[in-house]
Amino acid sequence: MGPREPLVKTAPHADLAALRASETARMLAACTQCGACFDACPMIPYAPDAKGADPAQTVRGVLDVLTGGEGDAAARGWIAACTRSGSCNDACPEAVDPMFMLRLAKYRANETGMLPKRDAMEAMSRVKVFARLLFSEDEQRDWL
């Protein structure tokens, strides 16, 4: 239960683009498209386009989205419904980290327009109003 990181850690990647490129290459190499991750996902019942889809085909669609393609409706539906349950990671026999794969695929889908971006325009404004309501002046100065 102690600290999990060394006190000083050098960044493994230069930036986010490098991290994404490295992880995408690793996932493409490691994934056997067995579909175990899809089968394990508790969110499939809430993804109408993915419900009943072929697991292996859907994973292939996710990998396509991950690399800038359109994928298929099932893949996009699954990516959109991912809530980071992580059940896929426990099921994956190749340690691909499917949860992270879906997350990076969502990044790509947002960039290519395959999935709509989350509307977070007012998120920080809301955070600030709640701070004005619930923090003292000293807390606003010291904590924000």
Place this chain on the structure above:
Amino acid sequence: MTKSVFWYGCNMTRHSEIIRLSERMLAAVGVEAAPVGGPSACCGSTKESTPPIAEAMGDRTMKAFNASGAPRVITWCPSCHMNLDDFMGQTNDQNFDSQHLCEALYERRAALAPLLTRTVKARFLVDRHVGFNGRVPVNEIIPELLSMIPGVSFADHAYRAPSYMCFALAPIPGALADVQRATLAAMKETGADTLITIFHSCHREMIGLERDHGIRVVNWVHLLAEGMGLPYEDEYKAWRNAEDPLAAIGPARVAAAGEAAVRKLVVPELTRPRQV
């Protein structure tokens, strides 16, 4: 020695009492940690749909943490915690270690136990999700910590909600309602009278159940505070369950925070439809 950082995240501005209580609890077990959060200490999560912006926000926060000299960052939010591990710490040098709040308290539970002197009558079920437990075993640590409080009993149940916290479920049609129904069923099955939330977004979503379902909903930090005799007031819950949230907040505070902003950004959240 430089204090550690208690990184409460951004959406925790709704729950200032949890920040205060966490700081006091950490100090009580020998950990001096300064609360830091809000938009200037963001992990980038809110802007994730635009990765370069999220990256810039996370980078800025990492630079600030590194420059602070803090030996440790104690996290609250699972999004922040995962982004630190998965992105921020992967693309920035890191001059501190990190730990979740429940780990910090659990690590010092020998010091915490004698502080839990007040009897609390509660048979509690914990709102446990599957998603974050692989990073930090919150689903085991938190029931164990709470079970140290005199008078409580833990209503264990096999049900685990999907996702890593309720926030992610809310926009997916039917998902949060199903979780709330299953949680209420688990409480009934186990005879629980108190629902414990682990994360702030779960607290935000679950407190609405208190009004209509005859249960009590508190965060795990709240229950620990009760066991320690630390006073607190969960104003967000009071506002959420009030007939008239603006009146519950009070005109003076509404005016001080900016009435237009409160009406536009706060009231719709407090009056949003309940799922079950």
